[in-house]
Amino acid sequence: MGLDIIVGIKYVPNTTNVNIDPKTGTLVREGVPSVVNPHDLVAVELALRLRDRYGGSVTAISMAPPHAVAGLEHVLGMGVDRAILVSDRVFAGADTLATSYVLAKTIEKIGRYDLIVMGQETIDSSTGHIGAQVASWLDLPYVYYAIDVEYTGDGFIVTRELEDRVERYRLAKPALISAKMYSLEPRQVTLRDKLRAVIERPIETWSNKDLGLDPNCVGLRGSPTIVSKVEFTPKVPRKNIIFEGDLREAVRKLVQALVEEGVI
Amino acid sequence: MSSQAPEERKRRKIRLEDLLNNNIWDVDPRPHIKLDTSKCRDCNYKPCVLLCPTGCYTTHGDDVLFSYEGCVECGTCRVVCPEEAITWEYPRSGRGIHFRFS
Amino acid sequence: MGDRFDVIVIGAGPAGSSAAYNLAKKGFRVALIERGRKPGSKNMFGGRVYAKPLEEAFDGLGKAPIHRWVVKERLSIVNKEEYVTVEYTGRGRKSFTTYLTDLTDWMAGRAVDAGATLITEVVVDRLLMRDGRVAGIVSGDDELEADVVVDAEGVNRLVLERSGLVERLTLRHVALGVKEVIKVDKGDIEKFFGLGEDEGLAWVFMGSVSDGLPGGGFFYTNRDSLSLGLVIYLEGAVQGMRRHIYDMVEELRIGPLFSRYVENGRIMEYSAHMIPADPRAIRPPRLVWDGLIVTGDAAGLLINMGYTYRGVDTAAYSGMLAAKAIEEADGDYSASRLKRYEEMLRNSYVGRDLEKFRGVHDLYMNPRLFNEYPALLTGLLRRLYEFDYEGYKFSKAFSEARRGLVSLPRIFLDLLEVYRKL
Numbered sequence: 001m002g003l004d005i006i007v008g009i010k011y012v013p014n015t016t017n018v019n020i021d022p023k024t025g026t027l028v029r030e031g032v033p034s035v036v037n038p039h040d041l042v043a044v045e046l047a048l049r050l051r052d053r054y055g056g057s058v059t060a061i062s063m064a065p066p067h068a069v070a071g072l073e074h075v076l077g078m079g080v081d082r083a084i085l086v087s088d089r090v091f092a093g094a095d096t097l098a099t100s101y102v103l104a105k106t107i108e109k110i111g112r113y114d115l116i117v118m119g120q121e122t123i124d125s126s127t128g129h130i131g132a133q134v135a136s137w138l139d140l141p142y143v144y145y146a147i148d149v150e151y152t153g154d155g156f157i158v159t160r161e162l163e164d165r166v167e168r169y170r171l172a173k174p175a176l177i178s179a180k181m182y183s184l185e186p187r188q189v190t191l192r193d194k195l196r197a198v199i200e201r202p203i204e205t206w207s208n209k210d211l212g213l214d215p216n217c218v219g220l221r222g223s224p225t226i227v228s229k230v231e232f233t234p235k236v237p238r239k240n241i242i243f244e245g246d247l248r249e250a251v252r253k254l255v256q257a258l259v260e261e262g263v264i
Numbered sequence: 265m266s267s268q269a270p271e272e273r274k275r276r277k278i279r280l281e282d283l284l285n286n287n288i289w290d291v292d293p294r295p296h297i298k299l300d301t302s303k304c305r306d307c308n309y310k311p312c313v314l315l316c317p318t319g320c321y322t323t324h325g326d327d328v329l330f331s332y333e334g335c336v337e338c339g340t341c342r343v344v345c346p347e348e349a350i351t352w353e354y355p356r357s358g359r360g361i362h363f364r365f366s
Numbered sequence: 367m368g369d370r371f372d373v374i375v376i377g378a379g380p381a382g383s384s385a386a387y388n389l390a391k392k393g394f395r396v397a398l399i400e401r402g403r404k405p406g407s408k409n410m411f412g413g414r415v416y417a418k419p420l421e422e423a424f425d426g427l428g429k430a431p432i433h434r435w436v437v438k439e440r441l442s443i444v445n446k447e448e449y450v451t452v453e454y455t456g457r458g459r460k461s462f463t464t465y466l467t468d469l470t471d472w473m474a475g476r477a478v479d480a481g482a483t484l485i486t487e488v489v490v491d492r493l494l495m496r497d498g499r500v501a502g503i504v505s506g507d508d509e510l511e512a513d514v515v516v517d518a519e520g521v522n523r524l525v526l527e528r529s530g531l532v533e534r535l536t537l538r539h540v541a542l543g544v545k546e547v548i549k550v551d552k553g554d555i556e557k558f559f560g561l562g563e564d565e566g567l568a569w570v571f572m573g574s575v576s577d578g579l580p581g582g583g584f585f586y587t588n589r590d591s592l593s594l595g596l597v598i599y600l601e602g603a604v605q606g607m608r609r610h611i612y613d614m615v616e617e618l619r620i621g622p623l624f625s626r627y628v629e630n631g632r633i634m635e636y637s638a639h640m641i642p643a644d645p646r647a648i649r650p651p652r653l654v655w656d657g658l659i660v661t662g663d664a665a666g667l668l669i670n671m672g673y674t675y676r677g678v679d680t681a682a683y684s685g686m687l688a689a690k691a692i693e694e695a696d697g698d699y700s701a702s703r704l705k706r707y708e709e710m711l712r713n714s715y716v717g718r719d720l721e722k723f724r725g726v727h728d729l730y731m732n733p734r735l736f737n738e739y740p741a742l743l744t745g746l747l748r749r750l751y752e753f754d755y756e757g758y759k760f761s762k763a764f765s766e767a768r769r770g771l772v773s774l775p776r777i778f779l780d781l782l783e784v785y786r787k788l
């Protein structure tokens with residue numbers, strides 16, 4: 001039987017340490033390397049576990065500039081079977097609508113799939129729109145915050161975890177889920193899989209020649225969203241006070257300080 | 265950022281934390297260094313504390329606290345620790361520090 | 367695994383990239399395994415590379431990321447607020463400043479262009495041993511075989527340690543280097559130091575900057591940034607540290623020597639790495655085993671000339687010699703055959719300079735070098751230059767400056783030592 005799974009990967013600037021130039025007040029972007037969106041690695045992990053459990057294959061797709069092959073090599077190194085980079089100048093400047101459209105068309109062209117797994121959100125835009133939008137383009141059932149999936153042959157039982165409860169959904173296949181961030185620990189890159197990624201290079205690059213989409217529906221032109229202004233929240237200076245004394249004393253001082261600051 | 269005059273600020277040390285903020289890491293959720301802190305109590309000079317360039321080791325009374333996130337993988341703590349309290353591995357999957365201008 | 371390589375190289379640093387380049391160029395199937403996300407992302411150094419050996423190892427420098435050619439050298443002896451500086455300006459162009467991160471990426475790129483297979487993001491755990499000889503490498507649950515392995519893992523040589531081929535690193539083996547890279551205006555650099563567009567300055571200093579511990583500092587001009595750092599020998603540091611190493615570097619940055627150059631700068635990176643210290647201690651008992659050659663820092667091939675470190679060019683050169691030895695071995699990679707490598711190394715400038723400067727480490731371990739002598743020197747010059755009415759005679763200035771610091775016979779003995787060691 002086996003499960004054919006598609007995972008969406010975004011290659012994002014590693015901005016874990018956002019550094020702001022004190023002179024210009026803007027983000028220092030010089031030489032910031034990119035990483036696979038960490039929450040997408042959770043999606044990859046979930047997909048790989050399902051493949052290991054039920055057999056089948058995992059295909060990673062990413063709409064991104066060419067340098068994102070490094071990110072695809074990373075997930076291939078984790079054990080993903082095949083990767084498709086969707087890359088074309090006409091796709092640049094896309095908002096979530098235009099992005100999800102291209103991704104949906106890519107998935108349609110892949111054709112054979114039982115399950116699509118996305119990350120919960122990205123660390124650079126974090127709209128969390130893509131999953132829902134791809135699902136509506138493809139008219140698929142969609143569950144987010146998924147932590148586990150059971151394959152029943154004609155569909156899935158998806159467990160999703162909310163703050164106060166766990167829910168189970170029965171979905172017909174094909175379906176789309178997004179994996180809850182931090183719910184699984186992504187596996188490491190192994191020598192064996194990385195070697196295969198480098199030697200066999202199971203990475204295809206698709207441009208709009210392959211997809212044949214109307215240029216007015218993709219990229220900047222296909223993006224109705226207008227970002228009018230971006231402001232950085234000021235860095236709140238930290239006080240770094242260390243409260244001395246025994247535990248009781250220290251806590252008393254801490255509470256007092258918090259009251260003085262108007263925090264509590 | 266403080267309200268100090270720029271001249272004065274220039275001649276002031278940058279806090280280690282702020283210095284480290286210029287670096288890029290892809291932190292492995294699994295610590296690549298493990299510390300058996302019970303061994304630290306009997307350690308005389310606690311050399312890791314002053315020698316770890318990124319301040320991963322701090323003292324709290326007789327105890328040593330350790331956090332691996334800011335580690336730049338220099339290996340110094342492994343060499344200076346007299347008690348073999350440290351289990352030291354490289355982070356896997358290309359994680360850890362990502363130098364760009366060094 | 368179905369894939370088989372002729373050679374596996376551990377570590378895509380200067381040594382490994384050079385070995386991989388020179389082997390791939392000759393048609394060997396080479397796997398170059400690097401733990402970093404990309405070559406260079408784990409590499410750090412002071413700031414200056416000698417060009418000639420690199421040119422030889424990589425058949426030219428082509429598009430290498432060269433920042434500035436060093437035409438000015440400075441050496442300062444520091445005693446707290448006072449310092450004495452010697453400056454040499456020459457026609458230079460023998461060495462250049464750069465970021466090792468970029469240079470390493472370039473070197474590994476040369477290897478890939480020549481046909482080597484670069485495998486990043488993979489940590490080698492240990493050597494694969496079969497019938498007493500090295501037969502490949504192990505990473506996690508995976509093994510990869512090859513006819514011969516080149517170890518170029520650098521100074522923190524966990525692979526060699528774990529395979530039981532070298533002893534565990536100890537305090538005597540290594541020093542710690544810490545550096546800040548500071549972005550400044552390109553024009554300012556040229557103005558401050560009287561440099562042309564692609565000309566650079568290399569500046570080393572010692573004395574009270576290391577709190578009296580064996581060690582010293584370095585300062586290099588890059589294209590539009592400065593590299594400022596400190597090296598501390600771990601041997602003395604365990605008991606001798608008086609403050610955090612970060613404080614020492616930061617106080618250097620805002621101290622009298624450098625604050626005016628860096629005060630308008632922005633920190634770009636803060637990095638640290640170990641350096642081979644005593645060459646006799648860190649050099650493994652042998653550099654070849656059946657199926658294995660050890661190169662670069664892992665082999666302790668760093669030359670400390672007292673006023674400058676050379677490890678990048680020597681690493682690259684050793685990688686090239688390892689490739690030559692493998693080629694000459696003609697399929698027989700027994701230790702006795704690979705011994706050619708040790709011989710070629712000994713007869714090269716690397717071996718000769720290691721021999722020449724072998725004693726420098728002992729001189730460095732003399733604490734008076736970092737305390738009494740800097741104080742004596744600055745004390746002497748203070749008396750000679752700073753007076754209101756009457757000047758000092760040299761002999762009087764000298765004996766006064768020396769008083770309470772160090773005795774004449776002691777100075778004599780130390781000088782004798784310097785003469786003997788160099």
Ligand SMILES: Cc1cc2nc3c(=O)[nH]c(=O)nc-3n(C[C@H](O)[C@H](O)[C@H](O)COP(=O)(O)OP(=O)(O)OC[C@H]3O[C@@H](n4cnc5c(N)ncnc54)[C@H](O)[C@@H]3O)c2cc1C
Pocket residue numbers: 007008009010037039040043061062063064092093094095096097099100103117118119120121122124125126127128129130131223225226227
């Ligand atoms: C007007 C406008 C212009 C923009 N211009 C640009 C631009 O020029 N360049 C640019 O990089 N961004 C641009 N963006 C941002 C870009 O639209 C979003 O980053 C992108 O649509 C994904 O949204 P998100 O990051 O919030 O993903 P989320 O919805 O938070 O992501 C959820 C999941 O969807 C999947 N996913 C997301 N993106 C991709 C992808 N590209 N490929 C495969 N899977 C994916 C991942 O699994 C991810 O975890 C622009 C946004 C707007 C509004």
Ligand SMILES: Cc1cc2nc3c(=O)[nH]c(=O)nc-3n(C[C@H](O)[C@H](O)[C@H](O)COP(=O)(O)OP(=O)(O)OC[C@H]3O[C@@H](n4cnc5c(N)ncnc54)[C@H](O)[C@@H]3O)c2cc1C
Pocket residue numbers: 354376377378379380381382399400401402406408409410411412413414415416466488489490491518519520521524525542543544545595597638639640641661662663664668675676677678679681
């Ligand atoms: C503070 C400081 C200042 C210096 N200044 C100078 C200078 O100005 N000029 C100069 O010429 N030299 C200088 N050096 C020395 C120089 O940096 C080194 O001698 C040189 O980098 C050695 O090259 P290498 O290839 O042997 O090792 P490295 O450069 O250390 O490269 C080793 C590579 O192997 C990888 N690796 C390690 N272990 C594994 C593993 N298990 N699996 C996979 N990959 C692994 C590492 O990630 C790394 O990329 C300085 C060093 C320091 C620390």
Ligand code: SF4
Pocket residue numbers: 299303304305307308309310311312313321328344345346347348349350
């Ligand atoms: S040197 Fe080792 S034993 Fe001592 S405090 Fe540090 S980690 Fe603990």
Ligand code: SF4
Pocket residue numbers: 297315316317318319320334335336337338339340341342
């Ligand atoms: S390896 Fe270096 S940076 Fe990392 S914890 Fe040890 S001393 Fe600190």
